[in-house]
Amino acid sequence: xxxxxxxxxxxxxxxxxxxxxxxxxxxxxxxxxxxxxxxxxxxxxxxxxxxxxxxxxxxxxxxxxxxxxxxxxxxxxxxxxxxxxxxxxxxxxxxxxxxxxxxxxxxxxxxxxxxxxxxxxxxxxxxxxxxxxxxxxxxxxxxxxxxxxxxxxxxxxxxxxxxxxxxxxxxxxxxxxxxxxxxxxxxxxxxxxxxxxxxxxxxxxxxxxxxxxxxxxxxxx
Ligand SMILES: [Zn+2]
Ligand SMILES: [Zn+2]
Numbered sequence: 409x410x411x412x413x414x415x416x417x418x419x420x421x422x423x424x425x426x427x428x429x430x431x432x433x434x435x436x437x438x439x440x441x442x443x444x445x446x447x448x449x450x451x452x453x454x455x456x457x458x459x460x461x462x463x464x465x466x467x468x469x470x471x472x473x474x475x476x477x478x479x480x481x482x483x484x485x486x487x488x489x490x491x492x493x494x495x496x497x498x499x500x501x502x503x504x505x506x507x508x509x510x511x512x513x514x515x516x517x518x519x520x521x522x523x524x525x526x527x528x529x530x531x532x533x534x535x536x537x538x539x540x541x542x543x544x545x546x547x548x549x550x551x552x553x554x555x556x557x558x559x560x561x562x563x564x565x566x567x568x569x570x571x572x573x574x575x576x577x578x579x580x581x582x583x584x585x586x587x588x589x590x591x592x593x594x595x596x597x598x599x600x601x602x603x604x605x606x607x608x609x610x611x612x613x614x615x616x617x618x619x620x621x622x623x624x625x626x627x628x629x
Contacts, residue, residue, distance in 0.1 A: 421613035438464040446478030469499040470558030471542035481511035488517030534560040
């Protein structure tokens with residue numbers, strides 16, 4: 409039986425209808441969001457009243473592709489101007505502050521940090537495309553050790569954290585150009601599953617085909 413700490417707002421590949429994004433509600437009226445692509449702002453508006461009722465909104469931004477960061481400045485500006493709230497962005501993206509600035513988000517609307525102590529959340533630098541820096545992360549949430557790759561074409565940087573991992577969220581693709589090639593990753597994923605790790609596939613460009621290749625051994629819903 410899997411226990412899934414993160415709930416997906418969407419798990420489509422880059423040009424899909426539901427940008428890959430996930431969240432978890434934490435104690436003390438706190439909301440942790442993973443990525444804020446161009447479809448995410450409207451989702452938050454429709455389902456969470458734009459997070460306006462949370463005391464503490466934290467957003468991991470893995471990299472600056474639009475399907476991951478397309479509405480982060482919009483969200484920060486909205487919470488600041490409409491509700492007088494400041495969000496925390498957890499990110500090491502080199503051009504994030506520049507993005508916030510050129511899209512008109514005042515510095516008072518957000519702070520950028522690179523880790524979160526009480527979640528043991530640490531960003532893990534990886535490789536996704538030549539044009540952008542990209543990060544995944546590991547964290548311990550509600551007693552579960554989580555590893556989340558973000559968009560990546562290699563699993564190398566995450567291997568040390570998979571030893572003691574309860575939930576592994578992995579970028580998945582068929583061709584493996586800028587994303588993990590599912591066929592190459594299969595032996596590792598099966599090994600993890602045998603050791604008790606729940607594996608969640610995300611950023612799915614062709615869910616049916618991925619499920620066919622993996623024989624539905626891993627979570628895609
Ligand atoms: Zn993406
Ligand atoms: Zn990307």
